[in-house]
Amino acid sequence: MKKFDREKILAFIKSCIPPDPYGFTWLDILRVCFGVDVLIMAVVLFNEYVGPADKSVEINAVFLVTALMIFLMPASPMFHPKAILEGNLVSALLASASVYMFPHSYAAVIVGVASSALAMHLLKCFQPTALMLAMFITVGKIADYHFAIYPIFADSIILVIAAYLYGLATKHPYPAKQAPDGD
16 A cells, blocks of 8 residues: 655645735635635624615625725725725715605606716725725615615724724734835
């Protein structure tokens, strides 16, 4: 009976796995995956504790993508706490206003998403997932501005706090400091 050479087996396994094009280690990947789970669970548990709002389950998709981007791009200004909080709130308010103005028209989608993008740009809090949020609100025909406060703004706060605490626990701070420009 032949003895297995552990090093040869590990070398074979490593040769079958392509290198990560983004430079993440396996430990980084596990930290990100677990972190996304922690962040989305914080939002879901908060909503369960406070009480679910109408259509809040569908909105969790936006927070899931935001949670992932927080870990993949922690130094990006687009996923800085200011951008998340302000971008989500502004998008939710403008999308709800567009549904209120155009209740039975696809114009609500166009006006809601376009006005959200413009407002976030002018306020310097542009966040791509907030545009997805505006799309969800307009397509879901949510014309209630209270929805912008709860669950949108409240969930945004929970997401940012959970990301900050998870960053402290894993020694990968959020928000990450941006590298200085070499100009």
